[in-house]
Amino acid sequence: MRNIIEIRNLTMKFGELIANEDVSFDIEHEHIVSLIGPNGAGKTTLFNCVTGFYKPCSGQVTYYPEEDNKIDITGQPTHKICKLGITRTFQIVKTLSEMTVEQNVMAGAFLHTNRTSEARELARHILEQTGLTQKRDELGRNLTVAERKRVEIARALATNPQVLMLDECMAGLNQTEIKDVMNLILKLKDSGQTLLIVEHIMEAIMPISDKVVVLSSGKKIAEGSPQDIANNDDVIKAYLGEKYHAKSKKS
Amino acid sequence: MVKINKLFIENSFAFVLLALFIIVPLAVGENADIHNIIIYILIYALVGEGWNLISGFTGQTSFGHAAYFGIGAYTVAVMGNKYDVVPWVGMLAGMLIAAALAFLINYQLFRLKGHYFAIATLAVSEILRTIFSVWPYVGGGDGIKILFRPENKALWLAIDVRNRLPFLYITLALFVAVFVLCKMLENSKMGYYWKAIRESHEVAEAIGINPQNYKVYAMMLSAAIAAVGGGLYVQFFKYIDSYVFSLDVSMIFVLVTVLGGIGNVYGPIIGSIIYYVLDLAMRRLLGGTASGLNLIIFGILIIVVVVYQPKGIMGIFDDIVNRRRLRKLKASQATTNASSNQTGGDSK
Numbered sequence: 014m015r016n017i018i019e020i021r022n023l024t025m026k027f028g029e030l031i032a033n034e035d036v037s038f039d040i041e042h043e044h045i046v047s048l049i050g051p052n053g054a055g056k057t058t059l060f061n062c063v064t065g066f067y068k069p070c071s072g073q074v075t076y077y078p079e080e081d082n083k084i085d086i087t088g089q090p091t092h093k094i095c096k097l098g099i100t101r102t103f104q105i106v107k108t109l110s111e112m113t114v115e116q117n118v119m120a121g122a123f124l125h126t127n128r129t130s131e132a133r134e135l136a137r138h139i140l141e142q143t144g145l146t147q148k149r150d151e152l153g154r155n156l157t158v159a160e161r162k163r164v165e166i167a168r169a170l171a172t173n174p175q176v177l178m179l180d181e182c183m184a185g186l187n188q189t190e191i192k193d194v195m196n197l198i199l200k201l202k203d204s205g206q207t208l209l210i211v212e213h214i215m216e217a218i219m220p221i222s223d224k225v226v227v228l229s230s231g232k233k234i235a236e237g238s239p240q241d242i243a244n245n246d247d248v249i250k251a252y253l254g255e256k257y258h259a260k261s262k263k264s
Numbered sequence: 265m266v267k268i269n270k271l272f273i274e275n276s277f278a279f280v281l282l283a284l285f286i287i288v289p290l291a292v293g294e295n296a297d298i299h300n301i302i303i304y305i306l307i308y309a310l311v312g313e314g315w316n317l318i319s320g321f322t323g324q325t326s327f328g329h330a331a332y333f334g335i336g337a338y339t340v341a342v343m344g345n346k347y348d349v350v351p352w353v354g355m356l357a358g359m360l361i362a363a364a365l366a367f368l369i370n371y372q373l374f375r376l377k378g379h380y381f382a383i384a385t386l387a388v389s390e391i392l393r394t395i396f397s398v399w400p401y402v403g404g405g406d407g408i409k410i411l412f413r414p415e416n417k418a419l420w421l422a423i424d425v426r427n428r429l430p431f432l433y434i435t436l437a438l439f440v441a442v443f444v445l446c447k448m449l450e451n452s453k454m455g456y457y458w459k460a461i462r463e464s465h466e467v468a469e470a471i472g473i474n475p476q477n478y479k480v481y482a483m484m485l486s487a488a489i490a491a492v493g494g495g496l497y498v499q500f501f502k503y504i505d506s507y508v509f510s511l512d513v514s515m516i517f518v519l520v521t522v523l524g525g526i527g528n529v530y531g532p533i534i535g536s537i538i539y540y541v542l543d544l545a546m547r548r549l550l551g552g553t554a555s556g557l558n559l560i561i562f563g564i565l566i567i568v569v570v571v572y573q574p575k576g577i578m579g580i581f582d583d584i585v586n587r588r589r590l591r592k593l594k595a596s597q598a599t600t601n602a603s604s605n606q607t608g609g610d611s612k
């Protein structure tokens with residue numbers, strides 16, 4: 014097992030506010046690493062730092078596209094990081110609204126081809142995989158939230174990333190839709206995809222993760238297997254608050 | 265053969281338009297007035313196609329395309345008058361100069377977003393206007409009157425004022441070439457990347473697009489096309505001065521495209537036709553006394569279009585086609601349902 018991304022001492026400040034403070038963890042090749050934490054913990058900010066949307070104030074992000082190929086991607090432009098093999102989705106979905114579902118995905122597929130016919134073929138394959146074939150010719154602006162979240166994933170997948178980063182791609186979905194996305198994520202993992210997932214829905218994320226990293230107020234407070242995390246006092250405290258924690262201890 | 269049929273069916277609207285542009289000039293006989301109008305329609309539609317690449321497809325509004333139009337016009341005029349260069353070569357040189365200028369200026373300007381970019385483009389054309397109005401080499405405030413000397417083959421294109429037809433068809437051919445180019449670009453990787461940038465910078469970057477580069481490509485192509493329009497215009501009008509760089513001129517390309525349909529290859533030509541037909545009708549109806557009235561009506565039309573159908577006349581057109589398609593789809597679904605019910609009943 015090798016690391017594909019190493020995040021070291023990452024700190025990101027917005028003025029006085031410290032959104033990420035000295036965060037370090039690894040993402041293992043062909044594994045699912047989940048990033049959880051309460052609202053405002055700094056998960057999206059970390060995504061933005063890894064993918065070049067923000068330049069971190071300090072710290073380093075190292076990417077190993079191959080075993081013995083080491084690239085420092087800290088603060089590199091986003092499009093360059095994508096070409097190297099790291100793509101993300103957006104928590105607040107950014108569907109290309111005047112383009113059809115197929116065109117949304119084709120835009121991603123053009124990363125590895127200059128030919129429209131090839132991009133279309135690849136896009137159709139991914140639409141099949143993500144269950145969007147029926148919606149192929151629908152304009153982005155006419156989609157439901159669940160469909161938009163799926164387009165978000167499909168478009169990122171079309172760039173054929175080594176590391177796929179999903180930011181709350183299940184939020185706002187119903188039970189069956191969440192099940193669908195979970196299955197899709199597991200299928201991707203089976204085909205050798207490395208994933209970093211930010212998610213709020215514990216029931217969805219715990220069963221599929223190989224490792225869970227917990228952020229709270231910008232700091233990493235825990236890291237381990239889903240079981241370890243579920244039983245971790247600090248994590249329960251961060252999620253439920255001190256008061257509740259004290260009460261539950263007493264009883 | 266099948267492929268050719270498909271080409272005709274999918275682009276039937278374009279072929280109908282083309283047929284009209286070929287037939288109407290012949291049908292009206294030696295009516296120089298209508299020939300003039302058709303030439304103007306084509307020139308402004310041609311530049312509109314260029315403007316559409318950067319502002320329609322890529323979403324970067326330019327209020328300064330007169331800069332590139334003017335460069336194209338001045339290049340043909342100066343090279344023709346001073347060095348006896350044929351207009352074809354002059355237009356090619358104008359395209360290259362315009363594209364180079366677009367590269368130099370916009371590589372920096374594209375750091376600006378939205379309205380700031382639009383204002384900066386306006387500033388560029390205003391600066392050119394000031395420079396050209398005092399620069400003796402290009403005639404300064406007097407401008408340049410295109411000369412005709414028998415030994416000067418430079419101006420053979422538009423020289424015969426009584427017979428506009430050859431020049432009209434040359435303009436038509438160039439417009440068709442630009443139209444086809446734009447349609448091909450729209451369906452290429454470049455077109456997809458432009459639209460992705462227009463819809464979301466962040467998404468574009470996240471899927472590996474460098475927005476800065478693709479915006480510059482769009483602007484360079486757009487500028488080169490505008491320069492072709494300028495080159496045609498000066499041969500037709502035979503006089504040019506620094507007024508060509510004014511906001512009035514820039515706005516023609518904007519308005520014609522917005523009226524017809526921004527981000528649609530048919531937009532500029534449809535908008536241009538409507539504008540000039542309206543213009544002609546007004547002048548016929550009211551004579552010279554109401555020369556400003558067509559502008560007022562045009563302005564009202566633009567407001568109506570932008571408020572009710574931001575995608576212009578072509579948007580209204582698309583809506584009708586889509587609604588009809590939907591209705592057909594529903595009807596065909598209803599009949600298949602009905603027939604399957606029937607067979608179900610039979611088997612019982």
Ligand SMILES: Nc1ncnc2c1ncn2[C@@H]1O[C@H](COP(=O)(O)OP(=O)(O)O)[C@@H](O)[C@H]1O
Nearest residue numbers: 027030032050051052053054055056057058059
């Ligand atoms: N661009 C920004 N400017 C200022 N503050 C920001 C910005 N982005 C995020 N923040 C702040 O950083 C903190 C972490 O936000 P975020 O990373 O979005 O949290 P999460 O994704 O874990 O819910 C929040 O307090 C948020 O208000």
Ligand SMILES: [Mg+2]
Nearest residue numbers: 056057058104
């Ligand atoms: Mg977030």
